[in-house]
Amino acid sequence: MSGPAPLSAVTGLPVVAMVGGGQLARMTHQAAIALGQSLRVLSAGPEESAALVAADVRIGNHDDLDALRDLADGATVLTFDHEHVPTEHLRELESAGHRVAPGPAALVHAQDKLVLREALAAAGEPQPAWARVEKADDVADFAGRHGWPVVLKTPRGGYDGKGVFVVHDVAAAAELVGRHGTLLVEQRVPMLRELSAQVARSPFGQVAVWPVVETVQRDGVCAEVLAPAPGLSEELSAAAQELAVRIADRLGVVGMLAVELFETADGVLVNELAMRPHNSGHWTIEGSRTSQFEQHLRAVLDYPLGSTAMTAPVAVMANVLGGAASSAEWDGPGLDERIHHLMAHWPDVKLHWYGKGQRPGRKLGHLTALGEDVAEVRARAVAAARYLADGVVDPAFAFEHDH
Numbered sequence: 001m002s003g004p005a006p007l008s009a010v011t012g013l014p015v016v017a018m019v020g021g022g023q024l025a026r027m028t029h030q031a032a033i034a035l036g037q038s039l040r041v042l043s044a045g046p047e048e049s050a051a052l053v054a055a056d057v058r059i060g061n062h063d064d065l066d067a068l069r070d071l072a073d074g075a076t077v078l079t080f081d082h083e084h085v086p087t088e089h090l091r092e093l094e095s096a097g098h099r100v101a102p103g104p105a106a107l108v109h110a111q112d113k114l115v116l117r118e119a120l121a122a123a124g125e126p127q128p129a130w131a132r133v134e135k136a137d138d139v140a141d142f143a144g145r146h147g148w149p150v151v152l153k154t155p156r157g158g159y160d161g162k163g164v165f166v167v168h169d170v171a172a173a174a175e176l177v178g179r180h181g182t183l184l185v186e187q188r189v190p191m192l193r194e195l196s197a198q199v200a201r202s203p204f205g206q207v208a209v210w211p212v213v214e215t216v217q218r219d220g221v222c223a224e225v226l227a228p229a230p231g232l233s234e235e236l237s238a239a240a241q242e243l244a245v246r247i248a249d250r251l252g253v254v255g256m257l258a259v260e261l262f263e264t265a266d267g268v269l270v271n272e273l274a275m276r277p278h279n280s281g282h283w284t285i286e287g288s289r290t291s292q293f294e295q296h297l298r299a300v301l302d303y304p305l306g307s308t309a310m311t312a313p314v315a316v317m318a319n320v321l322g323g324a325a326s327s328a329e330w331d332g333p334g335l336d337e338r339i340h341h342l343m344a345h346w347p348d349v350k351l352h353w354y355g356k357g358q359r360p361g362r363k364l365g366h367l368t369a370l371g372e373d374v375a376e377v378r379a380r381a382v383a384a385a386r387y388l389a390d391g392v393v394d395p396a397f398a399f400e401h402d403h
Contacts, residue, residue: 062085102251153184196213196225202305224378260272315370
């Protein structure tokens with residue numbers, strides 16, 4: 001007895017396979033549905049966010065070449081919801097004739113911070129002062145030129161603040177170099193705030209950019225995104241967008257690219273890259289004519305890209321990070337009751353829940369609010385997120401209208 005026909009045979013449409021079963025794959029799958037597709041997902045387990053909702057799920061690890069081959073078999077293109085796939089595996093897939101977007105030659109710049117720094121230096125793009133270091137004396141020499149404290153980073157594997165260390169002396173540097181080996185050291189930049197410039201690029205070379213946004217980090221994790229970045233001059237906004245397009249073109253990116261930036265008194269400096277949908281673009285689901293997730297699919301399939309015009313003057317995204325309501329000691333309203341109250345109080349705030357098990361500090365979902373005044377829109381989004389995470393009601397938002 002034969003199994004079900006491949007989805008491509010049923011729909012007549014190309015198949016996009018995505019490595020990773022997290023919330024980015026889940027939201028990409030939602031965008032795929034509107035385009036007549038069901039995203040094929042490689043998930044580490046059946047309980048991951050995307051595996052809970054997608055029809056075509058392969059269980060396996062991103063560092064298993066056989067699992068990657070199975071995922072790519074029959075797919076039109078292979079893409080990612082994270083950058084942790086071994087570069088040599090992706091080269092093997094390309095050699096076997098599979099299309100990978102972005103390809104390994106581009107993706108390595110999002111995987112390896114030293115490779116990125118070298119490429120930016122060769123291109124003359126703005127970035128913090130940096131050096132490759134292999135012993136504590138190297139860090140001390142760098143600090144002698146640029147001052148303490150310095151920032152030490154593991155070249156690969158870091159995300160959400162992991163693998164990033166602010167170091168104040170040689171002893172701390174020696175401990176980190178001893179533990180990790182080769183590291184990247186950077187000047188601690190006197191930044192005004194963090195920004196993100198997102199661009200989508202197709203194999204044809206078409207590009208589309210969104211407004212530059214401000215990202216608000218707490219403990220190394222993105223907590224809020226304000227679109228467009230409040231008070232950012234048109235000149236600096238355009239410069240950041242042009243920088244993102246130059247990087248995408250130079251590296252040959254296909255799909256989404258997020259360029260994380262430090263704003264300083266003298267302009268912007270490149271911090272890191274992400275070649276996939278990114279937390280700084282979640283606001284685009286409601287706040288843009290084309291979301292980053294749909295645009296990523298359009299780009300990797302080489303479809304014409306969609307409009308990035310905003311649907312409102314201001315959009316604010318607030319992440320729901322596991323807080324008091326995720327702890328074992330929590331005895332307040334359950335999740336379903338909190339969602340009920342949230343929808344009653346903020347009927348215009350859109351909730352995206354990722355289907356994850358709850359624990360403190362984990363990204364569980366996000367909320368997006370739209371409007372005209374950034375302070376008012378931000379207050380709504382943040383208050384709603386805090387209520388879901390901690391069960392705390394902001395005094396500015398009384399609950400007298402609950403039912």
